[in-house]
Amino acid sequence: MPVDRSPHALQLAEKIRTRTARVSVVGLGYVGLPLAVEFARAGFRVTGIEVDAEKARRVNAADSYVLDVPSSALAPLVAEGRLSATTEYACLAEADTVNICVPTPLRKTKDPDMSYIDAACRQIARYLHPGMLVILESTTYPGTTDEFVLPMLERDQLRVGRDFFLCFSPERVDPGNRQFQTRNIPKVVGGITAACTELGALFYSQALERVVPVSSTRVAEMVKLLENTFRMINIGLVNEIALMCDRMGIDVWEVIDAAATKPFGFMPFYPGPGLGGHCIPIDPFYLSWKTRQAGIEARFIELAGYINGQMPHFVVDKIQNALNDRSKPVRGSHVHVVGVAYKRDIDDVRESPALDIMHLLKRRGARLSYTDPYVPRVVVDGEEMRSEELEPAASRADCVVIVTDHSAVDYRRLVECARLIVDTRNATRGIVSEKIVKL
Numbered sequence: 001m002p003v004d005r006s007p008h009a010l011q012l013a014e015k016i017r018t019r020t021a022r023v024s025v026v027g028l029g030y031v032g033l034p035l036a037v038e039f040a041r042a043g044f045r046v047t048g049i050e051v052d053a054e055k056a057r058r059v060n061a062a063d064s065y066v067l068d069v070p071s072s073a074l075a076p077l078v079a080e081g082r083l084s085a086t087t088e089y090a091c092l093a094e095a096d097t098v099n100i101c102v103p104t105p106l107r108k109t110k111d112p113d114m115s116y117i118d119a120a121c122r123q124i125a126r127y128l129h130p131g132m133l134v135i136l137e138s139t140t141y142p143g144t145t146d147e148f149v150l151p152m153l154e155r156d157q158l159r160v161g162r163d164f165f166l167c168f169s170p171e172r173v174d175p176g177n178r179q180f181q182t183r184n185i186p187k188v189v190g191g192i193t194a195a196c197t198e199l200g201a202l203f204y205s206q207a208l209e210r211v212v213p214v215s216s217t218r219v220a221e222m223v224k225l226l227e228n229t230f231r232m233i234n235i236g237l238v239n240e241i242a243l244m245c246d247r248m249g250i251d252v253w254e255v256i257d258a259a260a261t262k263p264f265g266f267m268p269f270y271p272g273p274g275l276g277g278h279c280i281p282i283d284p285f286y287l288s289w290k291t292r293q294a295g296i297e298a299r300f301i302e303l304a305g306y307i308n309g310q311m312p313h314f315v316v317d318k319i320q321n322a323l324n325d326r327s328k329p330v331r332g333s334h335v336h337v338v339g340v341a342y343k344r345d346i347d348d349v350r351e352s353p354a355l356d357i358m359h360l361l362k363r364r365g366a367r368l369s370y371t372d373p374y375v376p377r378v379v380v381d382g383e384e385m386r387s388e389e390l391e392p393a394a395s396r397a398d399c400v401v402i403v404t405d406h407s408a409v410d411y412r413r414l415v416e417c418a419r420l421i422v423d424t425r426n427a428t429r430g431i432v433s434e435k436i437v438k439l
């Protein structure tokens with residue numbers, strides 16, 4: 001079907017093609033900053049809008065705080081004036097495009113917290129002018145863009161698809177992934193109208209290797225939720241398989257490695273101490289919240305959420321039983337935790353199961369210490385703890401528990417130093433020792 005292109009659409013398309021469009025990105029975190037860098041590298045002038053003045057200052061000083069963006073990548077862009085940051089939204093008055101890359105956490109009630117998107121859209125609405133392209137990237141429930149964002153923007157004489165353009169494009173950043181980064185991760189984008197989709201796809205194709213246009217914002221919103229719900233449920237499944245194998249005395253790690261030899265129809269997931277991060281434990285509940293409104297119970301999500309949530313308790317019971325087998329109560333025992341980030345080789349502790357495990361151990365009276373080369377300090381139950389040197393601490397501990405299997409740790413040395421090791425990640429694979437108790 002031919003796309004109805006208004007004069008504003010044609011003018012914006014020309015600005016995008018000639019890379020004279022003024023690009024802005026709201027939220028310079030692990031999603032927004034790499035995105036801003038890619039568009040600046042492509043030749044656009046990019047202004048980041050960041051509520052945290054310290055982050056804005058650091059961007060302007062080419063001093064990166066995002067793992068995947070080295071300061072050396074910022075320096076030339078900032079020096080050439082292609083990339084700058086501000087805490088003020090007023091720059092949107094001259095912007096042609098704005099990407100919204102703000103957090104979408106869950107409230108304690110597991111309801112979506114839309115406050116960050118709401119705050120950003122209120123500001124964008126103040127400066128929205130004809131010819132602007134607005135793209136929401138924050139992970140959210142299907143219907144957010146058309147039901148929540150659009151009414152905030154469509155006012156006065158401004159009509160979507162004619163005067164301004166609105167899309168959803170899921171962020172797919174995988175922090176710490178060396179192989180897939182913003183530039184070479186295929187970018188799905190769907191618009192409120194065909195003209196919106198066309199402009200969104202044209203925009204991303206200037207800076208990213210592959211763009212995947214879809215027919216609507218709801219399809220684009222659902223794509224992301226399918227991706228991460230798929231992951232969360234399969235992790236829940238393999239955690240339940242681990243609980244079964246534990247009860248039946250079967251090595252679940254051996255089972256998975258053997259199953260993974262199947263060249264088709266199988267994808268390995270691995271049991272662990274629980275589900276951390278700001279995507280996988282959270283995104284599926286955006287979907288289940290929305291489906292509940294539609295009268296559909298997302299039972300897989302709820303069940304997987306329950307199982308994943310039980311894993312920290314299972315790990316603490318493992319530790320308790322392992323100490324008990326050595327006639328040591330948890331109360332008063334020194335437990336040293338190795339790895340507190342939510343997954344290997346990153347510094348993020350959001351929703352990390354390590355924090356749950358440490359909380360539970362403290363409640364049972366254990367004396368805690370930890371080592372994490374990426375996380376110098378962490379707060380557990382209001383108490384600040386600092387990462388300690390591994391070998392001395394492991395040698396002193398009654399039990400060492402490997403919660404996150406950072407590559408930098410020498411697990412063979414760790415086994416030599418420790419009296420007892422509970423390994424929740426199979427980090428000691430290939431090492432035979434009576435000291436090791438596996439998930």
Ligand code: SAJ
Nearest residue numbers: 171172173174235269270271272275276277279280342343
């Ligand atoms: N986990 C397991 N077993 C597994 C895989 C993960 O217990 O087999 C745990 C991890 O330890 C972690 C949590 O689940 O605590 C989430 O791990 P993750 O590997 O899914 O990492 P995330 O949260 O950084 O997920 C991101 C997501 N990226 C985006 O949403 C853009 C996800 O879609 C990616 O698939 C994932 O990275 C990835 O593949 O690394």
